[in-house]
Amino acid sequence: MSRWHKMLLSGPGYSALAISRVVHSWRFSLNGSRNFSTGKRARKDFIQDLEGQFKAIREKAAAAMPGTDWSPVELRRDLPPDRADIVVVGGGVIGWSVAYWLKKKERVRDGVRVLVVEKDPTYSEASTVLSAGGIRQQFSLKENIQLSLASVDFMRNINEHLWVLNEDPIDLQFNHSGYLFLASESVAHIMEENYVTQREHGAKVTLLSPAQLKERFPWLNTDGVVLASYGLENEGWFDPWSLLNAFRRKAMSMGVFHCHGEVTGFTCTTSSRETEDGDVLRIKRIKYIDVKMPDSREYQPVECAIVINAAGVNSGKIADMIGIGSGSEHSMAGFSLPVEPRKRYVYVVHCPDGPGLESPFLIDYSGVYFRREGLGGNYITGNSPEETEEPDISDLKVDHEFFQEKVWPHLSHRVPAFESLKVTGAWAGFYDYNTFDQNAIIGLHPRISNMFLATGFSGHGLQHSPAVGCAVAELVLDGGFRTIDLSAFDFKRILQQEPILERNIV
Amino acid sequence: MNQRFYDVEVFWRWSRWLKSRRVQRKNAYFGFTQKKFGVNIAAAYYVLHLGGSFRFTDQSEWVHANSRGKFSYNFLNTPDSTIEEVDLSRTLINHNGLDNIVSQKTLRSLSVQGCPNVDDWFLARLHVFGESLQELDVSHCPRITVGGLVALQHLRKLRRLDVSSLVGVSSPSLVRILLEEMLPLCEVTGAEYDQGFVQHDSMGQLKEDTWLETRSFPVCIYPAGSEPRLAPSHSGEFLFLQAA
Numbered sequence: 001m002s003r004w005h006k007m008l009l010s011g012p013g014y015s016a017l018a019i020s021r022v023v024h025s026w027r028f029s030l031n032g033s034r035n036f037s038t039g040k041r042a043r044k045d046f047i048q049d050l051e052g053q054f055k056a057i058r059e060k061a062a063a064a065m066p067g068t069d070w071s072p073v074e075l076r077r078d079l080p081p082d083r084a085d086i087v088v089v090g091g092g093v094i095g096w097s098v099a100y101w102l103k104k105k106e107r108v109r110d111g112v113r114v115l116v117v118e119k120d121p122t123y124s125e126a127s128t129v130l131s132a133g134g135i136r137q138q139f140s141l142k143e144n145i146q147l148s149l150a151s152v153d154f155m156r157n158i159n160e161h162l163w164v165l166n167e168d169p170i171d172l173q174f175n176h177s178g179y180l181f182l183a184s185e186s187v188a189h190i191m192e193e194n195y196v197t198q199r200e201h202g203a204k205v206t207l208l209s210p211a212q213l214k215e216r217f218p219w220l221n222t223d224g225v226v227l228a229s230y231g232l233e234n235e236g237w238f239d240p241w242s243l244l245n246a247f248r249r250k251a252m253s254m255g256v257f258h259c260h261g262e263v264t265g266f267t268c269t270t271s272s273r274e275t276e277d278g279d280v281l282r283i284k285r286i287k288y289i290d291v292k293m294p295d296s297r298e299y300q301p302v303e304c305a306i307v308i309n310a311a312g313v314n315s316g317k318i319a320d321m322i323g324i325g326s327g328s329e330h331s332m333a334g335f336s337l338p339v340e341p342r343k344r345y346v347y348v349v350h351c352p353d354g355p356g357l358e359s360p361f362l363i364d365y366s367g368v369y370f371r372r373e374g375l376g377g378n379y380i381t382g383n384s385p386e387e388t389e390e391p392d393i394s395d396l397k398v399d400h401e402f403f404q405e406k407v408w409p410h411l412s413h414r415v416p417a418f419e420s421l422k423v424t425g426a427w428a429g430f431y432d433y434n435t436f437d438q439n440a441i442i443g444l445h446p447r448i449s450n451m452f453l454a455t456g457f458s459g460h461g462l463q464h465s466p467a468v469g470c471a472v473a474e475l476v477l478d479g480g481f482r483t484i485d486l487s488a489f490d491f492k493r494i495l496q497q498e499p500i501l502e503r504n505i506v
Numbered sequence: 507m508n509q510r511f512y513d514v515e516v517f518w519r520w521s522r523w524l525k526s527r528r529v530q531r532k533n534a535y536f537g538f539t540q541k542k543f544g545v546n547i548a549a550a551y552y553v554l555h556l557g558g559s560f561r562f563t564d565q566s567e568w569v570h571a572n573s574r575g576k577f578s579y580n581f582l583n584t585p586d587s588t589i590e591e592v593d594l595s596r597t598l599i600n601h602n603g604l605d606n607i608v609s610q611k612t613l614r615s616l617s618v619q620g621c622p623n624v625d626d627w628f629l630a631r632l633h634v635f636g637e638s639l640q641e642l643d644v645s646h647c648p649r650i651t652v653g654g655l656v657a658l659q660h661l662r663k664l665r666r667l668d669v670s671s672l673v674g675v676s677s678p679s680l681v682r683i684l685l686e687e688m689l690p691l692c693e694v695t696g697a698e699y700d701q702g703f704v705q706h707d708s709m710g711q712l713k714e715d716t717w718l719e720t721r722s723f724p725v726c727i728y729p730a731g732s733e734p735r736l737a738p739s740h741s742g743e744f745l746f747l748q749a750a
Contacts, residue, residue: 160526175653176627356687357656
């Protein structure tokens with residue numbers, strides 16, 4: 001037996017034998033490995049040399065035209081596929097969550113071809129990773145509470161959902177400290193109403209009086225606080241990057257295509273419909289979506305059936321590219337997507353005498369929040385600026401004056417220990433602010449018949465992402481919401497000018 | 507091997523799925539039992555079914571299953587007695603299973619020592635016993651981290667807490683100090699103050715933590731070589747140890 005092996009493996013080389021087997025298989029099908037042809041060697045050499053010759057041609061061309069990386073053969077590997085069923089624009093946590101749920105809900109293997117397009121592979125300006133990473137149920141709208149509860153349920157069983165074979169189990173670093181909202185006299189009644197709604201939908205929240213508050217958190221100054229609501233369970237903060245990465249890893253293991261490129265344009269067909277008033281309305285349908293490669297002018301039109309706009313802060317820009325909302329037809333202004341970036345500063349402060357392990361994610365009625373970061377007396381804090389004082393959104397520079405003027409006074413008033421803090425770091429992040437009513441927009445765009453929107457979360461995107469992904473996948477694949485009814489978040493409310501506002505205490 | 511052969515991969519997946527299904531079934535919600543026999547009996551049955559033991563409020567002896575998992579159904583005769591102490595060490599309980607015993611408002615002592623499925627979500631769920639629980643043993647649970655221990659702040663009546671041998675907690679001594687600050691009436695056992703506090707820098711020199719000195723806790727300096735495990739770099743905790 002071993003002699004036969006030796007015979008097979010000796011001679012002109014095993015790989016050459018393998019090639020000749022492929023080429024001459026019709027002739028030597030009986031004893032496949034041995035080859036008695038005399039003309040073989042020359043032909044085989046030609047095939048073997050072919051690659052080397054191509055290389056020589058390329059080098060010659062490069063020498064003739066220095067400075068260009070032109071090549072007659074396509075060498076780019078990172079181009080997106082030229083056809084996909086569903087293109088998700090935006091590879092943030094919402095985008096990957098939608099991609100994951102689409103693949104999860106497909107009935108047959110490779111039932112849908114999903115492509116996720118992300119502009120920045122380093123996520124340097126993405127809202128997902130620059131957020132404070134909190135999750136809470138203390139909302140006033142029932143949809144938001146349900147989304148939060150469903151997301152928490154997902155995170156609780158995250159390893160059953162997102163675990164990938166041969167990888168470590170996912171550690172979200174979830175910190176189970178509840179949110180503590182403080183209400184002044186003027187907003188206490190809102191807090192009570194919200195509390196009733198939250199309990200009704202199954203959120204574990206409790207109300208605390210100032211005396212109870214003082215007993216639980218002795219480091220807190222309760223001046224001006226009339227009522228506080230404290231989340232007992234399912235609230236806290238986690239690592240956004242872990243969640244994003246888990247979604248991405250799982251979705252890619254399930255066969256989602258991804259590409260790093262920027263969406264620069266759309267090719268649409270237009271059809272006309274008549275409204276009840278007799279106006280002619282142009283409805284667009286996206287045929288191709290142009291994806292431009294980074295650092296190059298090369299772009300690839302991707303043929304697609306459905307586009308999901310999950311581009312977060314840039315989703316308004318994406319919708320404008322199709323040319324809606326800017327037309328001269330009347331009432332068209334109502335069709336543009338009211339989502340724009342807003343900049344928020346997050347400061348890291350060090351205060352060794354600050355609140356300890358029990359410190360919650362505290363949100364004061366002045367708008368200032370803080371939470372513990374790690375165990376070494378570090379905290380992160382911030383505040384939402386006034387509507388009139390929105391910072392410049394062209395870059396992510398941090399305004400340290402803002403901390404001195406707007407954050408620290410409120411913070412040290414609430415927690416006197418913070419008078420001796422030291423700012424150790426800061427960053428700024430965008431969030432996709434819905435200027436209409438600060439709530440998510442989920443559903444079909446009325447004038448683009450195949451673009452679904454999942455954007456405008458105004459700061460709750462990260463915490464709602466698992467449930468929103470499921471809802472959007474249901475909307476796309478099943479034609480309607482199955483688990484959580486999010487029809488209130490439809491674009492329709494913008495057309496009818498009926499905002500659904502979160503009744504906040506800040 | 508499962509990186510090479512798809513069939514091995516499939517078996518691996520199946521075994522994992524079977525394992526998780528076993529845990530799920532063990533921790534299923536005993537709704538029917540609760541409806542038919544009442545919440546107390548359902549809770550008692552659940553504990554025995556998992557292989558744990560318990561003690562009723564008005565009785566002194568513990569009820570537990572024998573080595574073959576069989577137990578007597580005498581507890582069916584006392585539907586009104588509530589459970590005071592539960593020992594669920596080395597069982598498959600997880601956060602879903604807790605639903606079966608949340609009805610026991612008189613629960614005074616709970617031990618979940620060495621349970622592989624007890625995680626932070628389980629600890630976060632314990633706030634329902636906030637008014638009664640006095641003793642808690644969470645030692646040897648591999649999945650518990652600091653993120654879950656902070657949720658114990660809702661247990662205002664807690665008097666004794668055992669946190670020994672938690673693999674997921676990187677600096678046990680610091681966590682013990684912080685837990686003692688968080689629960690001033692509670693005696694925290696299991697982690698020594700000197701565990702994981704001393705750090706060598708690259709020169710072999712000993713580094714102590716300034717913060718610790720200011721708080722005047724005893725610090726034991728280990729000779730080089732016999733040092734306990736150190737905190738891995740974990741966002742804030744890392745910063746803390748670097749502060750010196």
